[in-house]
Amino acid sequence: MRKLRFFILLAVLIAVVPCLEFLGALSGVDTYLYDTFLRLRGERSVSQRIVIVAIDAASLDALGRWPLPRRYYAEMLERLDQAAVVGFDLLLMEPDKDDILLGEAIRKHGRVILAEYLEGASTILEPLAGLSPLRTGHIHVEPGTDHVTRGMFHSIYCNGRLLPSLTSVINETVFRRQFRRTLPQDTVSGAPIQQRDFCKINFYGPPGSFNQVSLADVVRGGVPPSYFRDKIVLVGVTVPGVVDGISTPFSQSRTRMSGVEVHAAILNNLMENSMISDLPGWCWTGALIASSLGLALVFLRLSERNTLLAWCASQFLVLAGAFLLLTFSNRWLPPAAFLVSFTMVFAMVYLYRLDRAVCRLDREYEIMTSLLGRNAGESDDQGRPRGIFGFISLGGVNEKIRRQARMTSRLLRLHRQLEIALKNEREALDNQIRFVEMLSHEYRTPLAIIRANLDILEMRDNDPGERFSAYYAKMKRAISRLVEVMDTSLGRERMEETTAAMKREEIGLMDFLQGLLDEARGLWTERCLQLELENGGGGCRVQADGALLKTALLNLIDNAIKYSPGSTPVRVVLGISGATAVVSVHNSGAVIAPADLERVFEKYYRGRDSANTQGAGLGLYLVRKIVEQLGGTVILSSSAPTGTCATVRIPLS
Incomplete structure (x- = not known):
């Protein structure tokens, strides 16, 4: 019954762990391990089809201060006429004297995707109407509470209007396959913005992982147009200080990544279908409960030392399993819930064993108390908590230890008294044995004399009828019987005296x-x-x-x-x-x-x-x-x- 109650309590506590995970209480540990695992996994190869035209420091030195005149973008598009698609990670929402020139270049190219942005709760910042891009897409990324970007929503609904992500639009344009989007809810009270289709970004490494060319080199003809044949080109700013860099799991050394390179990684994920996805909640929750209860059964069968080793092994296996799953399957298993649950199981099993040990001590204490009695002024323990709760109660284990110390003193006194009594008993037994030996010796001498004289009388008996022979035989048998009884009794006493003298x-x-x-x-x-x-x-x-x-x-x-x-x-x-x-x-x-x-x-x-x-x-x-x-x-x-x-x-x- 005690073990059943323990498992019921343990199951309830284990069920609390997924709730903590869903409430975000363990997200800090999960995100730290997520970032660490990505760095341990290392860099991965990127698609050579993606090229970034970077507005870098060399471009600003050669073409002028930021913002650059838009005629340079028009010249760039003329040289990118062989590219499969060109996506701008730039917000072209303010008028410029070169807008007509840029608009003509966009229409002439025909495969240009411009960026849009959602500001506040309902304001959509769109490109200028005269630019006429093929399509538009939002460039929102989703930073976490620690300001590290790990994912983005590919579909944002603002008052019912869809704002697809720039990368999903580019992927649809190049490969002519529709992105499967989640529809918004019909009515969401007080929520004009709904974000759907979240995907974790499978980063390929630190900044500089993708192929980059400088805008100045493209405009001045340093890069031949054939280089961009069938390429997917992303245009964006990479100069630190002009725009804020984005922290990623690879930003441990404070090297932030430009927004255009983040979008390049997202686009690469869509092309390869290599986004990182979370395991379904029901899946890892079931695995968590089953493995935790199974681990509890294992812990209960092991010794304390082996239980500690098994707990350490379980922690390592959880971390190794999450890392391997992320590395080879692009699936994310939140390890913090398993680490916390297994640690809690270890602690509960330890407390359960401690409770059983304390209960055994309580029973031994009760036995000693019943045998030795209580001192004057000591009350009984009826109604007091037993087991581990006795540690924190008045008159609990500590008080019992003091009482048992007093009982031990009484036992020592009783032990000394018993030693004295046993010594006296042994001395009495020794005296008894010596008396039996002395008595046997004293009896043997007259019996031997009687036996010898009977033999003499029997030899000298000249009675022809042997009338006295039967009497002689009876007396001899009686004497032999008496000697036999004495020998047997003496042998028994010696045998029971000790076994060490053999x-x-x-x-x-x-x-x-x-x-x-x-x-x-x-x-x-x-x-x-x-x-x-x-x-x-x-x-x-x-x-x-x-x-x-x-x-x-x-x-x-x-x-x-x-x-x-x-x-x-x-x-x-x-x-x-x-x-x-x-x-x-x-x-x-x-x-x-x-x-x-x-x-x-x-x-x-x-x-x-x-x-x-x-x-x-x-x-x-x-x-x-x-x-x-x-x-x-x-x-x-x-x-x-x-x-x-x-x-x-x-x-x-």
Whole structure:
């Protein structure tokens, strides 16, 4: 539920980012990256068909001060008679003594496009009526809020009248194809001017990218008329100070571009259909939401360090993707929205993890408080904010840290008290073990004396009917039983005392078992004990404490002898299974009930069928304890007619 709420909140915040983009809150970052990407892309080749006749400083030096007499434009048009079209980036709206001469030259050429300009809200500045151009077009470019020109509207409607751009008119005239214009809205309250068909300018480089010739050279015949055959000629001022230069994305070094060269770039875009267009809003918005949510899922699966690396990679991929899209497809993806959204996702995932961590601390704090209690004067935390909001609340995490410091002091005091109690308990246990050892020693001496005297009495018994032999045997069994109980109890106490005292050594199990069975045959002379090998068991070696391993296996052999008929052999089988040595002790005695198979390893537990058999219920418990300390396992299986099998598995060396 917490994660679901997190994703709902995250989706809402992600949806806010496109709104910020549409409102222009991120436009500053986008325009900066747009300009940077264009400069990184570098210069591109321009159409050799476009030629600029520049009114440059050399023209003013040779032909006179600005504004130049219009007869020079007429002479220029006579020399440009082979040009496909001539476009003027000049406003010829004031009368001049040479207007008749210029008008005749325009009519004679027949392919001259003059500029018009929209001043204010409704005033259209048009060329003089007597000039009679083929068509006219506006020369408005669209500077941004930072005064950098990145695009223009090719269609402006002023009170319903269309003012096409100069470059779109030239393109229509040369290639005889109609520019597809967006129609104005029928009614726009209080908006006499409507701008349509905006296109971003795909600049080809810094100023000077297009072919330029000086007006003075053209007028004086320095450029042959054949040079302009089938060329598209743009005429404009390039002298700094006469007209204001236009800032472009390539103006980082404050080198502004003349208006006529900006129009040359726009015309080149129209000729090649290489204008830069924005990706549709629905397209990049959908990609933004989907990629942001997907990135959140990725962040949640990564560690903190890898999440940071993934965030850095996402920022790089956004920038690289926007740059490649602009360079190779002339499409603009606003990267700021993606950068902000991915950063916000990173921050939200970080806060989500921090909130979860603080909640875990809150739970641990509650557990400690419930275990240790509260100090006098401390109130409970009911109603206080949990999680990350606890940072900014009274009695939040900082207060809990101070409380936990006090709890830590209490825990240290309790720890010291427990250490003292454990030390006392250990001393009591040591005293108990020493007492048992002392008691065992004190019992063994009189028992040995009793046993020896019983043997002497039995040897000197001359009763032909052996009436006392049965009594001697009972007394010997009672003494053996008492010694067995003491040995088992003492062995258990030593086993539970410590596991660190084990003396491990490498043991060859075949020789070890052979010696063990030889010793066992001396104890149980009336029984048949067999050693069998299988699966290459003759060469297996283990790391174990020989004394403890001997105790465990003798207990298993003792049980097999107790619970099997005297006429049946007890088989000890040695084998290898994988990386473990397997020692199995088989007998053919009574079957152990399934309910008793697991419980027989419990301390002091004796099965229902062992009431008439000697034992204290500690043998198998001791066996399991020893085998587990050696890193092995012991299991017991019993079924008819195979009998009972105790299997010990110990890791090989």
